[in-house]
Amino acid sequence: xxxxxxxxxxxxxxxxxxxxxxxxxxxxGSQSFFWYRQYxxxxxxxIMSIYSNGDKEDGRFTAQLNKASQYVSLLIRDSQPSDSAxxxxxxxxxxxxxxxxxxxxxxxxxxxx
Amino acid sequence: xxxxxxxxxxxxxxxxxxxxxxxxxxxxxDNLYWYRRVMGKEIKFLLHFVKESKQDESGMPNNRFLAERxxxxxxxxxxxxxxxxxxxxxxxxxxQDRNTxxxxxxxxxxxxx
Numbered sequence: 001x002x003x004x005x006x007x008x009x010x011x012x013x014x015x016x017x018x019x020x021x022x023x024x025x026x027x028x029g030s031q032s033f034f035w036y037r038q039y040x041x042x043x044x045x046x047i048m049s050i051y052s053n054g055d056k057e058d059g060r061f062t063a064q065l066n067k068a069s070q071y072v073s074l075l076i077r078d079s080q081p082s083d084s085a086x087x088x089x090x091x092x093x094x095x096x097x098x099x100x101x102x103x104x105x106x107x108x109x110x111x112x113x
Numbered sequence: 114x115x116x117x118x119x120x121x122x123x124x125x126x127x128x129x130x131x132x133x134x135x136x137x138x139x140x141x142x143d144n145l146y147w148y149r150r151v152m153g154k155e156i157k158f159l160l161h162f163v164k165e166s167k168q169d170e171s172g173m174p175n176n177r178f179l180a181e182r183x184x185x186x187x188x189x190x191x192x193x194x195x196x197x198x199x200x201x202x203x204x205x206x207x208x209q210d211r212n213t214x215x216x217x218x219x220x221x222x223x224x225x226x
Contacts, residue, residue: 004155036217041219042219043116043117043204043216043217043218043219043220044156044204044217045217046214046215046216049214088156090156099144099146099161099206099208099211099212099215100146100158100161100169101148101156101158101215102155102158103148103155103156103157104155105153105154105155106155
């Protein structure tokens with residue numbers, strides 16, 4: 001049974017549109033939630049973290065968390081071609097450190113100029 | 114400031130051989146993590162060092178894998194003997210504290226033939 005599930009995509013959006021990336025997790029004890037961006041052949045890079053229900057905004061990025069539904073999402077406003085990458089959802093569980101992460105398989109996003 | 118560096122970037126070995134992967138964390142980061150991504154699967158946690166001590170090695174797949182961090186600086190991950198299913202990308206990450214952001218290296222792509 002997968003711990004963290006993501007639609008693998010690919011997800012294609014036109015430049016300037018909103019990209020919506022979704023993630024569900026199975027462990028109700030999950031405490032911390034992260035979105036990483038990974039360009040091809042590069043290291044995963046943390047772009048958002050969220051710990052409580054609701055929305056968290058940072059520039060063009062908004063993370064949304066709903067613990068009751070075990071659902072976390074990432075919205076990218078005004079998508080740019082440079083946002084084209086694989087986006088990885090990751091969670092941690094109660095009793096583990098913030099960096100003992102459970103990852104999803106990632107969603108590949110393509111922003112079309 | 115140098116990021117997390119991993120050596121080699123690629124390694125191709127025959128089944129039954131031994132391979133040693135190296136990770137140099139960001140200077141001053143006491144926490145070091147190993148992760149692995151096998152083809153088509155999610156990135157999976159292998160283990161976590163705090164300085165030279167293994168804090169959590171629950172993700173190590175079997176006793177063919179040995180991780181060390183002598184002196185609490187760089188870390189090595191040895192696979193002996195390598196099997197075909199060990200092929201994948203091995204990521205290292207480091208963080209200053211257990212719950213602060215972990216920075217990932219670019220990974221070592223291991224291919225066992």
